[in-house]
Amino acid sequence: MRILRRAIVTLTVAGFGVLAVAPVAQAYDGLCDSGYMCLYTDAGYGGTLRGFSNSKLSFAGGAWLNDKTSSASANGGSCHRSYYINRDDWVLNDGYFYLNSRQLDNMNYRDPDLTNGAGVGSWAAPANANDQVSSAQFSDCR
Amino acid sequence: MISSHLPGSRPSTVGARGRVLVTLVLVGTLAACTGGTGDDRARDDAPDAAATAAAISAGVVLDAELNQQTGAITFPLDPFLPTKADSSVLDEAILLDAAACADAQGVRYLVPARDVPQEYDQDALDGPWTIAQAERFAFVQPMTDADLRGNGIVGAPSAPPVAPRADRTLGDIPTDSPERQVVDECYAKNKKVAAELRAAQSPTAPWMRELSDAATAAQESDVADGLRAELRACYEQQGIAVDPAAFDDGHLGFTAGVAGADPGTIDADQIALAVGVVRCKDQVRYTERAAALVAQAQAPLIIRNLDEMRAFRQNLDDALAQAQDIVAAHADLTTTW
Numbered sequence: 001m002r003i004l005r006r007a008i009v010t011l012t013v014a015g016f017g018v019l020a021v022a023p024v025a026q027a028y029d030g031l032c033d034s035g036y037m038c039l040y041t042d043a044g045y046g047g048t049l050r051g052f053s054n055s056k057l058s059f060a061g062g063a064w065l066n067d068k069t070s071s072a073s074a075n076g077g078s079c080h081r082s083y084y085i086n087r088d089d090w091v092l093n094d095g096y097f098y099l100n101s102r103q104l105d106n107m108n109y110r111d112p113d114l115t116n117g118a119g120v121g122s123w124a125a126p127a128n129a130n131d132q133v134s135s136a137q138f139s140d141c142r
Numbered sequence: 143m144i145s146s147h148l149p150g151s152r153p154s155t156v157g158a159r160g161r162v163l164v165t166l167v168l169v170g171t172l173a174a175c176t177g178g179t180g181d182d183r184a185r186d187d188a189p190d191a192a193a194t195a196a197a198i199s200a201g202v203v204l205d206a207e208l209n210q211q212t213g214a215i216t217f218p219l220d221p222f223l224p225t226k227a228d229s230s231v232l233d234e235a236i237l238l239d240a241a242a243c244a245d246a247q248g249v250r251y252l253v254p255a256r257d258v259p260q261e262y263d264q265d266a267l268d269g270p271w272t273i274a275q276a277e278r279f280a281f282v283q284p285m286t287d288a289d290l291r292g293n294g295i296v297g298a299p300s301a302p303p304v305a306p307r308a309d310r311t312l313g314d315i316p317t318d319s320p321e322r323q324v325v326d327e328c329y330a331k332n333k334k335v336a337a338e339l340r341a342a343q344s345p346t347a348p349w350m351r352e353l354s355d356a357a358t359a360a361q362e363s364d365v366a367d368g369l370r371a372e373l374r375a376c377y378e379q380q381g382i383a384v385d386p387a388a389f390d391d392g393h394l395g396f397t398a399g400v401a402g403a404d405p406g407t408i409d410a411d412q413i414a415l416a417v418g419v420v421r422c423k424d425q426v427r428y429t430e431r432a433a434a435l436v437a438q439a440q441a442p443l444i445i446r447n448l449d450e451m452r453a454f455r456q457n458l459d460d461a462l463a464q465a466q467d468i469v470a471a472h473a474d475l476t477t478t479w
Contacts, residue, residue, distance in 0.1 A: 054291075055293065056295060056405075079292040080233075089396055090283055090396075095354075104312060105237060106240070106325055107236055107329055122351075124341065124346050125344075137289075139285070139289055139292075140230075141286065141288040
């Protein structure tokens with residue numbers, strides 16, 4: 001299991017502005033930092049964390065987290081929903097699920113194991129969403 | 143040629159003005175549906191003509207509907223799925239159920255009652271398809287201004303001045319506070335209701351997968367390739383730079399197969415490019431024809447799975463009724479968005 005990154009690293013994703021990889025307060029608790037949606041390479045919120053804030057994220061083009069997400073959590077600061085999507089272009093007519101923001105809604109905000117479905121959507125239980133997320137976006141923002 | 147919308151993300155009634163009903167000739171068309179190989183398999187897969195006629199008589203729509211006024215594209219699958227408004231009501235009921243529980247224990251906060259902005263009714267299909275869409279969103283997926291900002295879209299409109307809010311919402315209660323603990327316990331108490339309401343809006347049955355695969359097959363068909371070739375020819379004629387890889391892949395996406403199109407930016411150049419795309423789409427009737435291919439692929443599967451899909455819809459309607467009762471019962475705990 002890879003070591004979680006602790007420093008804030010600012011990366012540039014071509015065409016989509018800046019995204020920041022956020023630290024988490026504790027390993028494996030699935031409590032994503034305020035304002036972020038989070039993806040983890042391992043079940044149980046383990047492995048490598050990637051958190052996104054204010055970036056219409058796509059993993060397309062070989063980004064290292066494409067099709068490698070095994071658990072997820074969401075904590076949008078002004079956006080109630082975080083969508084995790086099968087297609088790499090945010091189109092929702094294939095597999096997808098959404099999580100609500102922990103701080104804004106306190107419900108449906110994380111899932112430790114995507115193999116048995118997650119959140120709300122066509123990837124809800126009992127579907128298998130493991131290692132299939134290829135894009136993500138915020139919705140229902142204020 | 144896949145649309146961008148949240149499944150069912152449009153109102154169940156569509157305005158009469160500006161609607162284009164893309165009508166298919168069902169007999170024979172259904173018997174020759176894509177998704178299989180060989181005429182024999184197509185015939186074996188074709189639904190019973192009587193069942194099809196009966197479904198149509200009962201109000202099942204097997205055509206694609208395009209609404210230029212709203213920017214909505216409605217496929218045959220969509221009426222069976224929750225709209226964005228439905229989804230918001232179901233979420234709100236869960237939130238209010240917990241808020242009422244917390245309020246009874248002295249922890250009072252209000253739940254934003256969400257209207258559903260019209261932007262969520264809009265669809266893109268391989269990029270923008272109306273001039274209004276192109277002028278507002280360029281190649282960006284239609285969404286509210288707030289969502290544009292939330293997703294970091296370059297060129298998103300600035301936020302309006304925020305009036306100070308007197309109401310306390312859940313976001314105002316620190317996550318590590320004793321009050322939040324009370325809220326957590328209330329959510330734990332209403333887990334069953336929450337799970338039911340969430341499941342009701344989650345189409346996880348095999349037919350959802352089949353319909354998605356059918357739409358993909360429609361995208362990959364020879365007919366779709368031919369349609370894309372016509373669009374490409376128009377681009378070249380109009381001096382719009384083509385992204386050859388997108389056409390070779392048979393996957394245009396939000397950038398509509400245009401080199402230099404950026405699904406993360408709205409500016410004058412992107413808008414001008416997007417308007418050019420829409421004009422070419424109009425010229426070759428791309429959107430109607432592409433939508434018809436998806437509808438054609440969906441139609442036989444809907445007929446075949448109609449009982450299960452109706453059961454899903456009924457369960458969803460029952461959940462909506464339950465949710466609306468909860469929302470009405472706790473209207474005093476709602477505030478504006």
